[in-house]
Amino acid sequence: MRLLANENxxxxxxxxxxxxxxxxxxxxxxxxxxTDEEVLRRAHEExxxxxxxxxxxxxxxxxxxxxxxxxxxxLRFIPAQPEEPAEHLIRLFGAIADGLVGSFVVLxxxxxxxxxxx
Numbered sequence: 001m002r003l004l005a006n007e008n009x010x011x012x013x014x015x016x017x018x019x020x021x022x023x024x025x026x027x028x029x030x031x032x033x034x035t036d037e038e039v040l041r042r043a044h045e046e047x048x049x050x051x052x053x054x055x056x057x058x059x060x061x062x063x064x065x066x067x068x069x070x071x072x073x074x075l076r077f078i079p080a081q082p083e084e085p086a087e088h089l090i091r092l093f094g095a096i097a098d099g100l101v102g103s104f105v106v107l108x109x110x111x112x113x114x115x116x117x118x
Contacts, residue, residue, distance in 0.1 A: 001093065001100070004043045004069070006052035007032055010082035017086055022093075036060060043069030049100055051075065051089070058104065061117065068117045071100045076108045 005014050007027040017024045025048060027034055040060060043050040049071035057074060060066045079085050092107055099114065106113045
């Protein structure tokens, strides 16, 4: 899966996702400080699913109508450990891998909600 990890995604999670065979580009690696608009543009241009803990991406996509990434996963919890997001993401990928493209997914510890991107 082609993913773009926003700069708030822990490096341990990025490493674990890569070990699972996912193609993960990371904002932390060379593009720290990038604006949310630039992150969205990059995810769109590179056809990547954006991973983020930032809740403002919904407004950027649905209200401001900025270019959509292939998909977006908003992680709605504070990780207890840097690896925890990867564990939840790997379970999500196993459950709905084919349903991530074209979707805005809110992922928390208890499950997920999904809606179509515009």
